[in-house]
Amino acid sequence: MIINCLLAGVGGQGTVLASKLIAQTALQQGLQVRTSETIGMSQRGGCVASHVRLGDKVYSPLIPLAGADLVIGFEPAEALRYLPYLKPDGVMIVSTTAIKPVSDSLAKTDYRGEDMLEALRAHVQRLVVLDGNAIITACGSPKVLNTALLGAAAEAGVLGFGPAALEETLRAMLPAKYLTMNLNALHVGALAYREGEH
Amino acid sequence: MSDKKQVRKLLLGNEAFARGAYEAGVTVASAYPGTPSTEIPEALAQYKGELYCEWAPNEKVAMEVAIGASMSGARALATMKHVGLNVAADPLFTAAYIGVNGGLVLVVADDPGMYSSQNEQDTRMMARAAHVPVLEPADSQEAKDYVIKAYEISEEYDTPVIVRSTTRLSHSQGLVNIGERITPPAKTYEKNIAKNVMVPANAQKRHPFVVAREERLTADASAMADLNRIELRDRSIGIITSGIPYQYVREACPDASVLKLGLVNPLPRRLIEEFAAEVDELYVFEELEPLMEEQVRAWGIACKGKELFPLVGEYSANLLRKVLYNETVEARTVPEIPGRPPVLCPGCPHRSVFSVMKKLKLHAAGDIGCYTLGASPPLGVIETTVCMGASIGTLHGMEKAHGKDYIKNWVAVIGDSTFLHSGINSLMNMVYNGGTGTVVIMDNSITAMTGHQHNPATGKTLQGDPAPTVSLKKLCEAVGVRHVTEMYAFDLKDLEALLKQEVARDEVSVIITQSPCALLKENPPIRNQYKVDAEICRACGLCLKPGCPALTKDANGKTKINDTLCNGCGLCFRTCPFGAIKMVDSVIDQI
Numbered sequence: 001m002i003i004n005c006l007l008a009g010v011g012g013q014g015t016v017l018a019s020k021l022i023a024q025t026a027l028q029q030g031l032q033v034r035t036s037e038t039i040g041m042s043q044r045g046g047c048v049a050s051h052v053r054l055g056d057k058v059y060s061p062l063i064p065l066a067g068a069d070l071v072i073g074f075e076p077a078e079a080l081r082y083l084p085y086l087k088p089d090g091v092m093i094v095s096t097t098a099i100k101p102v103s104d105s106l107a108k109t110d111y112r113g114e115d116m117l118e119a120l121r122a123h124v125q126r127l128v129v130l131d132g133n134a135i136i137t138a139c140g141s142p143k144v145l146n147t148a149l150l151g152a153a154a155e156a157g158v159l160g161f162g163p164a165a166l167e168e169t170l171r172a173m174l175p176a177k178y179l180t181m182n183l184n185a186l187h188v189g190a191l192a193y194r195e196g197e198h
Numbered sequence: 199m200s201d202k203k204q205v206r207k208l209l210l211g212n213e214a215f216a217r218g219a220y221e222a223g224v225t226v227a228s229a230y231p232g233t234p235s236t237e238i239p240e241a242l243a244q245y246k247g248e249l250y251c252e253w254a255p256n257e258k259v260a261m262e263v264a265i266g267a268s269m270s271g272a273r274a275l276a277t278m279k280h281v282g283l284n285v286a287a288d289p290l291f292t293a294a295y296i297g298v299n300g301g302l303v304l305v306v307a308d309d310p311g312m313y314s315s316q317n318e319q320d321t322r323m324m325a326r327a328a329h330v331p332v333l334e335p336a337d338s339q340e341a342k343d344y345v346i347k348a349y350e351i352s353e354e355y356d357t358p359v360i361v362r363s364t365t366r367l368s369h370s371q372g373l374v375n376i377g378e379r380i381t382p383p384a385k386t387y388e389k390n391i392a393k394n395v396m397v398p399a400n401a402q403k404r405h406p407f408v409v410a411r412e413e414r415l416t417a418d419a420s421a422m423a424d425l426n427r428i429e430l431r432d433r434s435i436g437i438i439t440s441g442i443p444y445q446y447v448r449e450a451c452p453d454a455s456v457l458k459l460g461l462v463n464p465l466p467r468r469l470i471e472e473f474a475a476e477v478d479e480l481y482v483f484e485e486l487e488p489l490m491e492e493q494v495r496a497w498g499i500a501c502k503g504k505e506l507f508p509l510v511g512e513y514s515a516n517l518l519r520k521v522l523y524n525e526t527v528e529a530r531t532v533p534e535i536p537g538r539p540p541v542l543c544p545g546c547p548h549r550s551v552f553s554v555m556k557k558l559k560l561h562a563a564g565d566i567g568c569y570t571l572g573a574s575p576p577l578g579v580i581e582t583t584v585c586m587g588a589s590i591g592t593l594h595g596m597e598k599a600h601g602k603d604y605i606k607n608w609v610a611v612i613g614d615s616t617f618l619h620s621g622i623n624s625l626m627n628m629v630y631n632g633g634t635g636t637v638v639i640m641d642n643s644i645t646a647m648t649g650h651q652h653n654p655a656t657g658k659t660l661q662g663d664p665a666p667t668v669s670l671k672k673l674c675e676a677v678g679v680r681h682v683t684e685m686y687a688f689d690l691k692d693l694e695a696l697l698k699q700e701v702a703r704d705e706v707s708v709i710i711t712q713s714p715c716a717l718l719k720e721n722p723p724i725r726n727q728y729k730v731d732a733e734i735c736r737a738c739g740l741c742l743k744p745g746c747p748a749l750t751k752d753a754n755g756k757t758k759i760n761d762t763l764c765n766g767c768g769l770c771f772r773t774c775p776f777g778a779i780k781m782v783d784s785v786i787d788q789i
Contacts, residue, residue, distance in 0.1 A: 010538065023208055023371060033208055036370035038313060046540040051370075059448040060515050061370035065527040083532050100750060101538045111536045119533045142762050 002055030003160055004063040005153070008082040009048050009074030010099050014146030018072070019050035021150060022159065025169040026054045029161050036061035047078055054160065070158040072149050075099050076116035083123060092124045093152050093193070095145065097132030128156065129197040135188055144185035151189025152196070163190045205376040211367040214338040214374050215305045216241035218345025219275045220249065222301070223382040226267035227251035228260035230619065231648040232279030233314040234368040235307035239277055239660060240651075246661045248379065251275075253651055253660045256586070256619040257282035261289040261304070268302035268358075269394060271385035273349055280308040280321050281585065285620070290358065291328045292396050295404040297356035297411075300385050301349035307363040310485045311512035314365075316566065316585065318510060320486040325360045325463050329408050331415055332360045332463040333425065334441040338372035344460060347425065349382070355411055362462070364485065366442045366512065412464055420469040425460030428473050435522070436477025438470065438490060438501070443483050443513050450518040465493050474499045481506075481522075485513050542571050544748040545716030545725070545765025547687035548640055552577045553744040553769065554693050560609055560701065562638075563596070565589040565621065567613035568647045568715075569640050576745040580611060587612070587620030593635045594628045602634045606701055610637045614670060615645035615653040622673065629678040629706050636700045637708045639670055640687070642715040650718065674708045681707035688713060690772050716765040725766030727782040730757050734778035741770040741779065 005022060009015040016037050023033045034053045051063045063085055071086045073079020073094035086092055098113025120127055135148045147170070154163040163186055170182050209217065215238045219227060229239040230253065242251040254260035257278040267274035278286060283306050293302065309315040325332045331351060335344040341363070348359040392400050419426060432453040439447050440459040447456055457473040459465070474480050474494075482491040482503040491503035506521045507513065519525040542549045548569045555562060556579050564570055564580035565588060573580035582592050589610040597605045612621045617639050628635055645651040652658045657667040674682045681703065685693055693711065700707040737755035748763035749770060757770070757779070771779040 011540075020371075027208060027373075032373065034370060034372050035208075036366060038369075047538045059445040061366055061372075061442070061445065062514060064449070064515050066530075077535050077538070080532055081535050083530050084527075086530065088528070101536050116535070123530050 002053060002058055003070075003158065004068045005052045005054070005070045005072065005159060006063055006068040006082055006085050007050040007052070007072045007074065008078040009146075010078060011046055011048055013048070013074045013099075014143070015048045015050050015074055018146040018150050019052050021147075021166065021169055021173070022052050022153075024173060025161055025165050026052075026159070028169065029165060031160065032056055032058060034058045034061050047081065049082060070153060070156065072153050073120075074146065074149060076113040076120070077111070080116045080119055083120070086124065089126065091126045091128065091156055091158050092120065093128045093130060093149065093156060094120060095130050095132035095135070095149060097136065097145070127198075128152070128193060130189075130192045131196070135185075135192055138188045139181070139185045141181065144181055147182045147185040148189030148192065151186035152193035154186075155190040155193040163187070206373050207376055208371050209338045209342075209374045210237060210241075210369060210371050211335075211338050211341045211363060212237035212307075212369070213241045214341035214372075215277070215345055215361065215363065215368075217374065217376070218342035219303070220245050221342070221377050221379050222273060222346045222349045223380050224273045224275050224349075225249050226264065226272050227275040227277070228254045228263035229277040230254055230257045230260055230282055230285075231645055231651040232257075232282045232307075233648055234309060234365040235277050235279045235282070235305065235363070236648045236651065237368070238305055242275075243661050251660055253645075253653060255654055257286040258289060261286035261293070264302055264304070265289055265293050265296075268298045268300045269296075270299065270387045272300040273382050274300060274302050275305065276303075277305045278307075279315065280306060280319050281315060281317065282306070283321055283324055284319075285586070287324065287328070290330065292401075293358050294328045294330050295396055295401055295408055296394055297407075298352050298358060299387065301352035301382070302358040303345060303348045303352060303361060304358065305345065305361045305363060307365065307368045308486070309365045311365065316583065318486060320489065321360065321362045322463055322489045323487050325362075326489065329412050330358050330360055330463070331355070331461065332362050333460055334362045334462045335367065335460065336441050336444040336458070337367070338370070338374045340460070341367065342374050344425075351415075353382075355415055357411055362441070364442055416464040416467060419461050419464060419466035420472075422461060422466070426466050426469055427458050428469065428476070429456045429458060430476060431455050433476055434478045435481065436473060436479065437481045437483050438473065438494065439483040440490070441485075443485055446513055446515040446518055447483055449515040451522065459490070462490065465490060467497060470494060471497070471499065474501070483507060483513070483518065486510075539574060540571060541574065541745065541747055542568065543716050543765065544746055544763045545767035547642055547711065547713035547716070547767070548572060549577070549744050549746065550688045550690065550713075550767065550769050551638065551640060551693065551711045552579045553773070554690055554697060555579045555609065556743075558607075558694065558697055560607055560697065562609050562611045563589045563593040565610075565612040565616050566647075567616050567640075568642075569611055569613055572611065576743060586616055587624060590621055590624035590628055590635065590637055593637075594624065594631070594633045597633055597635060598631075602704060605635055608635070609697070609701060610635055612637065612639055613646070614639060614641040614643065614655050615651075617670065618654055618668065622677070625674065625679065625706075625708070626677045633706055634704050635706055636697075636703070637706070639674075639708060639710045641670060641710050641712045642718075643712075644715050644718055646715045646717070650715070670710050674710075679706050679708050681705060682710065683708070684710045684712055686713060687711040688768060688772060716767060726768070727761065727764065727766055728759055728768065728771050728779050729782050730759055731778050731780055732756050734776055736776055736778070738776075740775065741773045744769060744773070746770060
């Protein structure tokens with residue numbers, strides 16, 4: 001069996017690190033792992049997609065269209081952009097906190113995350129909307145939103161492991177000074193999943 | 199049998215290439231950064247003490263360093279992206295004649311789909327022109343294994359060998375069995391002028407050797423079972439493929455028969471003929487150029503290839519299923535989504551310089567680096583971009599076509615690393631041939647676009663040692679530029695006056711704008727926070743014009759600063775004519 005998880009966000013949001021944490025956790029669980037990232041110019045504020053594929057016979061590093069069991073949207077527009085990758089019965093977790101493209105603040109157009117979320121609600125049956133701002137407040141920093149979203153993803157039960165396994169990975173991989181904040185974020189995320197809009 | 203447990207690690211393709219070089223006993227590696235190849239030398243740097251690796255100022259130098267190391271008997275590596283191979287082509291084509299002493303391998307990363315490149319050229323074509331063998335791995339494990347194999351072939355056949363990667367391989371992770379570092383057979387330098395001095399009389403004798411070498415490798419290739427293998431399954435469809443496209447084939451057509459090639463130049467003719475005879479319908483599935491397909495057709499073997507699969511862009515499993523089985527995926531269509539083009543970062547010193555150029559309505563001949571983004575809205579200052587180092591030459595060409603007055607509202611824009619890569623040659627040319635252009639070197643103290651690599655002007659080497667620092671100012675003066683001015687990149691008023699003065703001058707001049715990359719983690723600039731006083735802000739939008747991602751408008755059209763994104767450069771503070779943006783007495787936490 002193959003589990004496909006796609007993480008979609010904006011450069012700087014920590015999608016690549018999040019995908020590494022998933023991959024490492026899966027390895028610890030004895031699963032085979034493949035990941036692939038589009039990182040070209042993303043450091044300059046472009047979109048980033050990380051493909052994580054877990055299972056015995058994974059060939060392509062990329063998830064095929066309509067092949068993702070789980071899409072984690074770090075940002076509403078990015079979640080929508082990668083919707084074609086979601087399986088018809090796949091789960092999508094999305095953070096409500098919108099990041100405006102710079103081109104938008106210059107043009108007269110007004111990008112609203114809520115419009116994207118509306119489109120997602122219309123198209124995705126198994127949608128979980130998480131209040132990104134509340135998560136950031138509870139975590140005390142926007143920099144661990146990625147870990148919180150991982151906590152939510154693990155809680156969703158699609159990945160084949162839960163938050164406890166991710167916690168082990170965080171403890172093994174992160175330097176001590178970042179650990180407390182990330183462990184807290186993991187639990188904030190898991191809680192947000194249980195209380196989020198399903 | 200070893201009682202040690204096999205260590206397996208999840209490695210990026212690029213990390214696996216580096217591991218392969220390490221295990222193969224490489225002792226010298228040289229490279230110039232270029233996405234998607236940059237992580238290879240960065241991963242090699244960890245083996246400090248066991249091997250030497252360096253950033254060279256360009257790919258030609260990197261190649262020559264590797265050639266010299268090989269001549270002296272060491273196993274040597276050069277890495278680069280596909281367009282970097284053009285820069286290194288001159289030494290490569292002749293190194294193909296000279297051959298090797300210690301094994302000589304290049305890892306070259308192509309970029310199908312052009313995620314971060316100016317063209318989509320195919321390294322296999324370059325290798326074919328140079329008569330150099332090419333290995334193409336399909337996952338991280340093979341990335342490591344094929345580098346080791348490349349050194350064996352290099353020494354066995356007396357030839358440089360290219361290991362070709364693509365973005366998808368370089369930037370995907372897979373499990374790799376970690377092995378031990380070997381000590382290759384000891385080799386010493388041997389004086390051999392007939393082999394190592396490529397003057398016509400010697401080269402005329404080496405060229406037939408190159409032809410014979412390729413024939414021998416072609417004859418041997420069909421028996422190289424560790425590189426080329428036939429996987430017979432359902433025989434109605436047979437697919438010849440290599441590299442990452444092999445993975446798409448296995449994903450999309452798990453039952454199809456496959457000839458998986460690891461050696462893609464020269465091609466194993468006998469094996470291909472054998473495979474073609476086994477299957478009903480033969481396809482060639484290769485990204486970019488029809489290199490394998492044309493060869494297969496030339497041997498009189500019927501196949502299908504580029505009439506079905508595109509010459510451009512990255513392939514996928516979906517593409518293959520669509521072409522072979524006419525299968526369209528029922529993927530949900532998406533409503534219109536705002537685009538998210540890459541932009542200069544908040545706090546980027548380039549934005550400041552471009553904002554002055556835009557105000558002066560200057561045109562800029564551009565170059566390769568973050569500052570190429572100065573072509574994007576709202577800046578739109580960069581009007582040409584060709585290749586590394588091209589800005590100064592193209593501006594000079596415009597002047598020579600139309601006279602010096604034609605370029606009085608033009609500048610050439612180039613970064614510190616790109617200037618040292620190849621811009622310096624064009625500056626010499628401009629001075630030598632009586633040009634009058636104005637060159638702006640945007641010095642942000644790092645090779646930024648590829649992710650902060652050191653260069654000869656940054657004072658540090660790839661393996662972390664302190665290094666002498668090239669003075670860009672003295673370098674420009676040394677080639678004969680009489681007017682070289684260094685200026686802080688955020689000094690808007692003085693920069694404006696200086697630009698006006700220098701473009702008007704009937705002589706070559708260089709302006710070096712200085713301020714470190716806003717993302718620099720080593721010695722970051724100390725920066726203050728800013729806030730908008732909404733009482734004073736007149737909602738004129740002037741501060742928004744340079745396009746800083748940290749600035750937005752509130753409901754009343756007044757400017758708002760996003761504290762999370764702001765890097766505290768103060769450009770908006772300096773731009774506001776009404777003093778509505780105030781410096782806050784707190785320093786931004788850079789961590």
